Amino acid sequence: MPVILVTDVLVWLLVAAAAGYAYYCRRHDHLAAPWRRVFASRAAMVSLVVLCAYLAAGLADSLHFRARLESGGPGAPAAYSNEVMSLLDVAVGDLRTRSEKTYSAPFATRLYAKELIELPGGKSVRDYPRLRFGGAHLKTEADRGADVAAKALAALAAAVAVWGALGWALRGFARSRPGVPWRAAWLALGALLALAAPAFALSGGYHVLGTDKVGQDVFYLSLKSIRTSLVIGTLTTLVMLPLGAAVGIMAGYFKGWVDDVIQYAYTTLNSIPAVLLIAASVLMMQVYIDTHPELFPTTAQRADLRLLFLCVILGLTSWTGLARLLRGESLKLRELEYIQAAHAFGVSHARIIGRHILPNVMHIIIISLVMDFSGLVLAEAVLSYVGVGVDPSTTSFGTMINNARLEMAREPMVWWALAAAFWFMFVLVLVANLFADAVRDGFDPRVRVGGGGA
């Protein structure tokens, strides 16, 4: 039975909107030209490949369902598990369920904490017990190194084969579209495959990134966190964009009292500490959720609402930057002669904003959206760390860091949960920033060297 979460709907709507925009751009040369410049940059293509991998994980994790339970006779009404699964959960196999008791280090075969172990003879010793899943297939623990190496090499070989085959198959396609650094993209894909293939191959027999306090596989948690980050990064803009764009353009275009009201509004909003505002709103939301349990059949739906609400709150507190940028640009544009010419034709205000101002500030909107994305991903981590972020049952980089924080003081240190969250988030934010840089350069008219020629 499919479960339709609100954020899933919004995520897929966003994907559809992006596809529509891409299609529209393809048909309008002046819109496609800056994007062509973006895709001509090596950094952009490399970061796009990595971004696509993240996106694939996030989107696979945005298709949810409840599994049918194998119970009752043939005539019995279908019963569904109350556990909501996603396509990603299916794709990674039983990674989700292979939980240990508590912490274990990456590739470990034994737990990280000593326990009393019953020996067959009735005696008991205090030692590190063997893991239930990690390395359970090994005959002796001494085989671990050889087994890991063999599996990694086999996966690597398979990855190289797939990589080469892909390069060979798509060579004609790449040749028909010159000007795009396909080679850089292909190399980035190779590096990605070389990392991902062994990781997935080994995750069948080991906990590649270790396990956390309650024994969950950290690699799995990291994959699940991707969706949370993407949702926060993108859905927040859905709230922020219309508000910021409309308000900013109106302030700049109409000036006078409209401008005064809007400026006072965002000055006021900016002077309230955002964390306080978010904390208050999230607590109010939590109270509402707790008092209306009947609205949420599953925990996933409850957590999802809180996530959505967090996006809304973040959006409501972060539109001011965009509005301010657009106000300045509109103030400049409204005095331009083509707008005056439109006034001389008696064109209505709405039409002037829609046809003259909006298209001419579009580059600013796109650039600030891409730039804001990485900021929002980091904001989620910070808020979850403080405890006012996502629901504790939602996996996110913030909750991972929050859970790992206490163990940093432990000797020997439990470093893998924190490290995994750090690297996954670091790479995501880095490629998003690199891509944003390329977008900004592509849309900056000053970078166009000898563009006209005609």
Add this chain to the structure above:
Amino acid sequence: MSPHDGISLGVSGLTTWLETAEGPLHAVDGVDLEVRPGECFALVGESGCGKSMTALSVLRLLPEAGHISAGAVHLGGEDLLALPEAAMRAVRGRRIAMIFQEPSTSLNPVLTVGRQIVEVIERHTDVSGDAARAKVLELLAAVGIADGERRFGEYPFQLSGGLKQRVMIAAALAADPDVLVADEPTTALDVTIQAQILDLLKKLQSERGMAVLLISHDLAVVAQMAQRVAVMYAGQIVEVATREAFFRAPQHPYSQMLFAALPAAANRGAPLAVIPGQVPALTQRFRSCRFADRCGLVFERCRTEPPALVPAGLGHAARCHLREAGQAGPRSAGPGAAAVHAAGEPGPLLLEVSGLKVHFPIRRGLLRRVAGHVKAVDGVSFGIREGRTLALVGESGCGKTTAGKALLQLIRPTAGTVRFGGRELTALSRSELRPVRAAMQIVFQDPYASLNPRMRVADILAEGIQALGAAATAAELDRRIDAMLEQVGLPRESRKRYPHEFSGGQRQRIAIARALAVEPRLIVCDEPTSALDVSVQAQILNLLKDLQDRLGLAYLFITHNIAVVGHLAHEVAVMHQGRIVEHGPVGDVLSRPQHAYTRELLASVPEIDAVPER
């Protein structure tokens, strides 16, 4: 005076490339020139001909994409191109100084005027402290700033454009340079200020025996200032001559056509000569004369062999094969007889403006209380008849553009009446105005800012028609767009293209077509040619004249260019500080000005034919 063969600045074989996406662009291609002490040498040419690049190459101040690939620049016997950058910094400002076009951006806004000049003195000479201050005051006095003590401590924003340019000149002179490079020093200034600055430069040059390399697009300025003239076209010098020889008998066809394209009262009524085509792309290697495609005198050899500079008389040379056969004759002063411009029957009064006032409130304080008014337009009255042109002349800030916009109701006037075809406009609301909008349109100065870069030409032209509901069907709209493009002389294919694909002159044609699309009876032309080169300006003026003859349009022609007024207008109104100080038929006002301000304005206009005797 100079120790080196009596040459202050010698440039030979200078070649400067700009790296572009389409390959290297030969912005300057083998330029030779010599400037002697006490001489003003002018480089003349239209935009993109490489004159500013030449100046920047001399100072080695090229943009990042540019580099000098060949040639030598000798300053008093030393090759500047061979110097290391550190040594070059000691040369700039000390031995060779530069003043730029835009005085408002050439001064640092957060430093006082005095501080900025002291900086130059302390950097290049041993003078500092009080002595430097005394030197600055001396310099300020030398550039004609009366109140030096007070100005020393002022910031650039407290100075007018003319004063700023004087400060720039003072800073340039601070270390007594041998050579002054002046890149369009007066282009951003009003004509009366321009006259003052040109006089100042001339005086300083003769007092100090300085060599001046003047870069200009304005033949009239050159006629006043220079002793020798070089014309640049497509990165090369195509003609070099003494001023007298050049203005008497230009030898290169390009120079000749530039003169013919100048509007003046003398060639009134006759179409101006137009240079067809465009400057060729400088990324190619030329195997022909660069001007061949636009030249009226082109012949077989021009297509196969690039011409060299051919001597044509004493100190005169032109890059043209024709000159091997002999010199060209002196230029005629335009078709003088064409002044028999039919006065025509004055049509009925189309627009009547009386007592028009536009005051902008100055708001102060937290509550934005009105503390006073800027009286941009202060009681202006005039009328325009059907099919006639009224020129509104004045300097920047006199309120002429505001008056134009106010009569179109783009800015609501504070007081006064605007009657158009017998209908009072000032009382109408935005929606009531819509039907009237079709009858009066506007063409702006800057063809780059007046077209939305994100709209196709067809959409730009359709906007007015759609907004005013003038076309019933899509087919009708299409037909009208095609008709408009044809009327302004653009190919029908242009409708699918975007504004950035067109040159400045073509864009101005699109702007005119947009105004024409709604079939107006009056067009307010707000400096429609002042952002354009001379040859392009001629095309646009011809087009406007032609449209008036065919469609019976009335123009309100807002301009600061007196020559254009003499060429085009029927009546002139001279504006000064928000008021019209003189109003009358064009012949009367230009030849017998009554008001003191008009007289001053006309006296300030540099004239080509009045080359001063030495």
